[in-house]
Amino acid sequence: MKIITSASQASTDIAKLQASGKTIGLVPTLGGLHKGHQLLMQRSSEENDITVISIFLNPMQFRKKQFLEYPSDFEQDKLIAQKTNVSMIFHPSVKEMYPDITEMDDFFKYQTDFKRRDEKNFVIEDNIIHVASNLVYHLDGKIHPWVFDGSTTIVSKLFKVLHPNRAYFGEKDFQQLAILTKMAAIYFPKIKVLGVPTLRDADGLAFSSRNVLLSDTQRQSALCVCHALQSAENMIKTGETEAKIVLDTIIKTISPLVKIDYIDIINKKTLEPITKISDDIVLYVAFFLNEIRLTETVIVSIHNS
Ligand code: PAF
Numbered sequence: 001m002k003i004i005t006s007a008s009q010a011s012t013d014i015a016k017l018q019a020s021g022k023t024i025g026l027v028p029t030l031g032g033l034h035k036g037h038q039l040l041m042q043r044s045s046e047e048n049d050i051t052v053i054s055i056f057l058n059p060m061q062f063r064k065k066q067f068l069e070y071p072s073d074f075e076q077d078k079l080i081a082q083k084t085n086v087s088m089i090f091h092p093s094v095k096e097m098y099p100d101i102t103e104m105d106d107f108f109k110y111q112t113d114f115k116r117r118d119e120k121n122f123v124i125e126d127n128i129i130h131v132a133s134n135l136v137y138h139l140d141g142k143i144h145p146w147v148f149d150g151s152t153t154i155v156s157k158l159f160k161v162l163h164p165n166r167a168y169f170g171e172k173d174f175q176q177l178a179i180l181t182k183m184a185a186i187y188f189p190k191i192k193v194l195g196v197p198t199l200r201d202a203d204g205l206a207f208s209s210r211n212v213l214l215s216d217t218q219r220q221s222a223l224c225v226c227h228a229l230q231s232a233e234n235m236i237k238t239g240e241t242e243a244k245i246v247l248d249t250i251i252k253t254i255s256p257l258v259k260i261d262y263i264d265i266i267n268k269k270t271l272e273p274i275t276k277i278s279d280d281i282v283l284y285v286a287f288f289l290n291e292i293r294l295t296e297t298v299i300v301s302i303h304n305s
Contacts, residue, residue, distance in 0.1 A: 001078075001082050001086055001087060001088065001089065002087065002088045002089070003088075003089045003091055004088060004089070004090050004091070005090075005092055006096065007092060007097070007161045009305050010052075010088070010090045010221045011161050011162070011163075012091075013088065014052070014088075014162055014163065014164075014238070015163075016050075017050055017191070018163075018165075020110040022049040022050050023047075023048045023049050023050070023165040023166070023173060024048055024049075024050050024051075024052055024162070024164040024165050024166075025043075025044030025045065025047060025048030025050070025051045025165065025166045025167070025168065026051075026052050026053070026054065026159075026162055026164035026166070026167045026168070026171070027040045027041050027044055027052075027053045027054075027086075027159065027165060027167075027168050028053070028054045028056075028058075028116065028148050028154075028155055028167065029053055029054060029055055029057075029077075029159050029185075030056065030057050030058060030070065030072070030209065031055045031057055031070075031072035031073075031074065031077055032070065032071050032072045032073070032077070032209030032210075032212075033055075033076070033077045033080040033209075034080075034207045034209060034211070035136070035199055035201075035207050036172070036198070036199045036206070036207035036208070037053075037080070037172070037207075038080060038083075038084045039196055039199045040169070040170065040196050041053060041059045041081070041084040041085065041086055041168075042084060042167040042266065043168055043194070043196050044054060044166065044168050045056065045084070045085040045086075045167060046261065048157050048164075048165060048166060049086075049243070050087045050088070051084075051085055051086050051087055052086070052087065052088040052089075052090060052164065052302070053081055053088075053089055053090070054089070054090040054091070054092075054158050054162070055072075055074065055077055055089055055090070055091045056090075056091070056092055056097060056153040056154065056158075057070055058097075058150055058151065059071060059094060059104060059107040059108070059150075059152050059178055060098075060107050060110065060119070060128075060146075060149070060150030060153060061146075061147045061148075061150030061154070062108075062147075062150075063108065063111065064105075064108045065291075066293070067107075067108075069213075070209070071209055071210065071212050071213060071277075074091070077089075088283075090158075090161070090162060091265060097157055098127075098156065100126070100127060104248050109260075110128075110146055110149075110150075111144070113147045115198075116130065117130050117131070117132070117133050117136070117145070118132055119132060119133045119134055120128070120132050120133075120134055120169070121302060122152070122182075122183060122186065124185075125174065126151070128149060129149060129152045129153045129156055129183065130149050131145070131148045131149055131152050131179055131183075131305075132219065133177075135148075135178065135179050135182060135271070136148050136149075136179070136271070138175060138266060138271040138273075139174075139175050139262060139266065139271070139284050139286075140261065140262040140286045140295075141175055141262055143261070143262060144247065148166070148175070148176065149174055151179075151180070151201070152179055152180060152183050154177070155167075155180055155183070155188060156183060156188075159184070159187075159188045159191055163188075163190075163191070164191060165175040165190075165191065165192065166191070166192045166193075166194055167180075167184070167191055167192070167193050167194070168194050168196055168257070169193065169195060170195070170196055170198060171195045171196060171197050171198055171297065171299065172198040172206055172208075172295070172297050173295075173297075174282050174297050174299070175271065176288055177193070177195045177230055178271060180193055181195075183238070184253070187227070198297065200226075203219075203221055203223060204226050204230075205219065205223055205226055206226065206296060206297075208294060208295075210292055210293070210294060211294075214289065214303060215290060217257070218257075218289040218290070218292065220255075220295055221255045221258050221289055222258075222289060223258040224253070224254055224255040224258065224298075225254055225258055225285055225287055225294075225296050226249045226296055227253070227257075228249075228253040228254050228285075229250065229283050229285065229296050229298040230298070231247060231250075231253065232246050232250050232283055232298070233283065233298050233300050236277055236281070236300050236302070237300070240277070241242060241276055241278065242275075242276070242277070243265045243273075243274050243275050243277055244275065245278065246265060246283075247263060247264075250263065250283070250285070251263065254285075254287075257289065258287045258289060259287060259289075259291065260285060260286075260287050261286040261287055261288055262284070262285070263284070263285045263288040264284055265277070265281055265282070265283055265284075266281065266282050266284065267279055267280075267281060268280040268281055268282050268299060277302065278302065279302055279303075280299070280300065280301050280302055280303065281299075281300050281302070282297060282298070282299050282300075283296075283297070283299075283300065284296070284297050
């Protein structure tokens, strides 16, 4: 397994592999690898000759405190990647990916600065992608739209460097997946963006890098959110069509230790909040356990039930 920090080296190596007929699958990550990432890597290695992962803690999609506290351990990540058929880890520095930014604090200023956002189109200014309002202002993108500018900007940079045939993302970050699919269709039509269903631990909690920060009690509270969404899914599958009733039931069931940051039910295709459930939907909750922010996503297919 190769570990490459230079963007030009990674591009050259990948171009050589593609020239010899190999297909490349990319799994972009922030580090802090867990079994959910392993599932993405496995899927990539089933569908491509070579699997490349990127490990880059992208400052542009974090608040400063969350960025500094992000649980990552590169040595541990290397072991996980090695076990999962990964041929190359692209592990660039911040300078390599953002050569124009001189101060780390400039990333964190972006969050409050006014930026031009078009209603329907992505806008690229100073090498930063501002996601269209009609894609970004949904779910908790209403609270922190800049997170999606950050993830779209870095994924576009990774696509330029690594030009994979396929790229894999978790369905857990449903809005991110929808935005990246659109971004790739416009700027990288040859790259296929694929969503992979959420992997859950034996107790039902979705794998997330932040789970390692949870105490036992906090894990129980997080599970309570997961169970509330599962019950909501059952309510819908057994005929409940009023989104408000489903949302109220979820809120009532969730433990008082959980502080809900955002909760909604949206149409899976349009990402718009709904009042009547008649099509495939996404149940989404972002919540805090003390300072740890987690999200839960359940996709409910109405027509296959
Ligand atoms: O979902 C993530 O892990 C990140 O947002 C991504 C796609 C690796 C971009 O930094």
